[in-house]
Structures are given as C-alpha cells and as structure tokens.
Amino acid sequence: MEFKELTKKDAQIQLAQELQKLLVTCPNSYKDVIQKDFEGYEKLFGRFINETGPSVEWEKIQKLPEGAVWNFSELRAPDTELVKNMLNKLVVVKLNGGLGTSMGCQGPKSIIPVRSELTFLDLTVQQIEHLNKTYSTNVPLVLMNSFNTDDDTQKVIRKYHGFQVKTYTFNQSRYPRINKESLMPIAKTTGSDADLEAARNMYLSATLTTWVLQ
Template identity: 50%
Template sequence: MAAATLSTADSEKLSKLQSSVAGLSQISDNEKSGFVNLVSRYLSGEAQHVDWSKIQTPTDKVVVPYDSLAPTPEDPAETKKLLDKLVVLKLNGGLGTTMGCTGPKSVIEVRNGLTFLDLIVIQIESLNSKYGCSVPLLLMNSFNTHDDTQKIVEKYAKSNIEIHTFNQSQYPRLVADEFVPLPCKGNTSKDGWYPPGHGDVFPSLKNSGKLDALLSKGKEYVFVANSDNLGAVVDLKILNHLIRNKNEYCMEVTPKTLADVKGGTLISYEGKVQEVDKVKVLQLETAAGAAIKFYDHAIGSNVPRSRFLPVKATSDLLLVQSDLYTLNDGFVIRNKARANPANPSIELGPEFKKVADFLGRFKSIPSIIDLDSLKVTGNVWFGANITLKGKVVIAAKPGEKLEIPNGAVIENKEINGPEDI
C-alpha cells in the first residue's frame, strides 16, 4: 500500500475496513489491496494538497498543437512498423441504461444498423488489411458487461483481428456513515459493487496478465478510448510522433463547447456520494488522465474537435445518424457541406430519452446541415424528409400531440402547433 499520513481515528477506521474487506470472497487479493489503497489516499486528503501558485497555462511543448506533430510516414512499410507496436483498448464497462437499453452500451445501434462495437471492429479490420499488420482489440469490461460481451464477440470470430477481453476491478461501495463495505451489511446484489473508473485500466491490464502477453508480442503502445466515442480512432500522426520523440504518454485534449459539462480536470480521484436503497454510500474512482504525472516525457496534444464525438444521450445519436455525418470503412466522417465548424446544439425532452422512443418519434432523421440549435419539448412526432435550419424550437402544448409533417422545412422558427408550420 502507498504511504499515507492519517490521523489516529482514520488509521483505526482504515484498519477496521481492511478486516472487513479481507472477508469479501467475491473479489481477488489484488482488488482488495487496490481498494484499501484508494480509500487510504482518500482519507489522507491527497487530492487536496495542491499548490495553486504552481499552476500555469501549459506551453506548446507540453500540449503540442496537432498541426505541429510529426507527419505520418509516406512509406506503407514504415506505417506497418508503427502499427505493429500498437494495441487498441476500448473501455467497455458501461451499460446503456441511461438511454433505456439493457446490456453493454457498445451494442447500441449507431448508424446503418451497426453498433459501436461493429464500427470499432470494422475500423481495425480496415487498418490491418490496408497495411498487413495485426493490431489487436482489447475490451475492458466491468462485472456488469462481462457475460454479455463474451457472447457478443463471438460474432467476430471470422474477423482478421484478435479480440481480447478482461475485467476491470470490482470494488465495494462504502456505507458513508459507518465506513464499512455495503456487501458486509447484507447487500448481496450488484448494487453493493461498482467499477472504479477508467483509471483502473492500468492495474487491471497488469493484473489480468494481458500486459505481459502483449509485451511478449512486441506491443509497446496502447490507444485507450471510451467505446462510445465515435471520433476516437487510431491516429497514425499521433502514434508516429510519440515513437519518434520517445514520449511515453499522450493525452488528447480538445477545445470545449457549451455541451461539455463533464471531464477536463486532471485529478487523482473523486468521492461521489449517492443513494443505494436509501443508504448513503461513498464511491471512489480514479481517472486515466491522472497517470500523466507518472511519466517523464508525457505530452498532451490539442487535437481537432472531430476526435471527440461521444454518444451519451439520444441528442448525440440524432447528430451521428443525421446527414451531418457519413460512414466510410467504419469511420464516422463529418459532412464537408457543413459550413459551421461547430455541431448544432440539440436538446430533446424526456419523451426522447430512451433509444426506442427516440427512434419511434422520427420516421427519418431530419436534415440538419444548416441547423444551429434545436430544442424539442412535449409530445412531438417527426415525419420523413424534414429539414431544420438555423435556430428551431418545437414545443407541443400540454396534453396535445404535435406532428411535424413529411417534407417540412423549418428555419429560425418556434413551433407550438400545426398553425406555426
């Protein structure tokens, strides 16, 4: 366990917790020690020890502009050498519950009947075929997604890529008032446990044995991204720059928009208080970005916004299913006909929250090439071949159904009833 300075009371609290955790038969010794270590860091107040006077805006040497990265080799044989060192790792622990789906979020259909996972596989297949390389795909599952994913990957058995799966850690939630694991209080359901954030990718990769196996095959670099980020694809320019400059770690950053309300801060961990069966519990997580401080030659790269295209809600699904994007070899590519470099701001009401409801309310996804913003509230239904332009607000009156007819063109208007169309 890492050294930590604790008060006598906190030391006793940690010692009691260690005894409780030792009796949890559902998790491994590595998971037990990792969890106790994380709690120790939390109790020591590690994250609070920040000297704010030392915080400065990073220079271009630290956060390298994308345009100044070393160019990609023109020789395909040189590109193959780069790719032979690479592994693609997708974080696959999330469920699609927030969008009304069961099972791993990565199996939600995104476009043309293809799921997130389908697109990822097609992308890597394309790379392997084009350059004659063998880039493997690793999926880091959680205890929530493991069983389903094992069945799902069987459909790719004839693919030209190796697919490996491993589980991230399983940690017990803590009863906040008593500081004991929830499973020790008799909660035997999955609610008593949680996957401890994407920072867990590092110990889990090692503890699973996958790290040693990959190193033995000559793999040196791993590209890590969420499975629901459609913009997170292998970038040869970044890989080439890292290898040429001997950078051990690169974090991609991109300018924020008004839609970005989460992420962006490098911290070691965060404590989250929430409710499980009306019991206040504490859930400690780590962020993968926090690892940047452990490398001597780590860099950031200010990449184009196109590399950040997460699908967290049906409003994001509307964007990627629209004519704003096209699909090529598994890559979701932005339509050049869009003049505005920013994506439209889209806000859909709760009637559209679940994927099934969202799909049911659109006969076809509207054209939004020239859309600036869209806000939809109430019982609204869309016909086929609709075009939305500028700033559009569609709000059905309480208790009324509002249908937008086939072929409607709505530009810079607020629609409250049929008479406004």
C-alpha cells in the same frame, strides 16, 4: 496532527475488518479473485486517506507554447513502414462495462445500433480491421467488461471470428463504495451489485506480459 494520524490508522484497520466480513459472504469459487480485488482496494484506500492537498495543482498548468500544435494540413505523410512499426506496438483497450438501459437497450451500450444498423462495437472492429489490412499489422481489440456486461459481450464477439481482428476480454474488479461519513464499505455482501463499484484493474496475464515485452 497525532490525532489525525491515529484516526487514519484506525480507519485502515477498521476497513480491513469490514473487508474480511465481506469476504466471508463470497462463494468459495470466487474467493481468490475477490481477495485480490480487496488487496488492491486497501492500497487505494490508504492513498485516499493519507494523501493531502489538491489532486491537481492548477497554478502549474500552462498554455502550450506557440507552434506546439500543428495544423493537420501541415503534417507530412508518414512513411508506411514507420506507421506499420508503430501499429505493431498498439493495443486498443475499450471500456465495455456500462449497460444501455438508460437508452432503452438491454445489454452493453456498445451493442446499440448507431449507423446503418451497425453498433458501436461493429464500427470499432471495422476501424481496427481497416488498419490491419492496410498496413499488414495485427492490432488487437481488448474489451474491459463488467460483471453486468461480460456474458452478453462473450456472445456478441463470436460474430467477429472471421474478421482480421483478435479480440480479448477481461473483467473489471468490484470495489465496495464507501460511506462519506464513516469511510466504511456500504455493501454488506459481495453479491450486492448495487453496492459494489467497478474499478479498472487488469491482472497481468501471459498475453499482457507479451504485449508489454513487445
């Protein structure tokens, strides 16, 4: 047990040293952002090597009791004002970090035409706008971009300015992938996109704080 604990401690110390080496390769203009990413990464790494046992205890998972799930036809139509109040607390967050290269598309997957020349993103905006118009609400759309999709997405969302949907974006963090054997980062520089893995990490902003308080 003592050997395992020392090994875990050594791994965390060594990781911190490797992350500092990576930080040196980062341009000064991005250093603060990458530093925050790495701080979060170290916390997740600590959980990864210290937590024991299975992530899911399957024996505790039970079937839902009879009557827990209703048929749609059995549901009563909700009060319009109640729906409006619920929608006023809704923020739609969509993952938008993947490229569509495997589907023959240059850019984000969300801009691939899927129906009547409309893209995934077009359909999402239409659906949210329908809710906003029907119930006089202001449900926003938040896109979680990656370093691969942010530039293209910023250009695409300009066409939605005339729609009754407020669109926001933020970027995923970039966390180094780790070697299975050494548990150390594979990346040698922060500029190596192939060796940096996107991880979900929304920074608290004034806008996000406002949504939470609502």
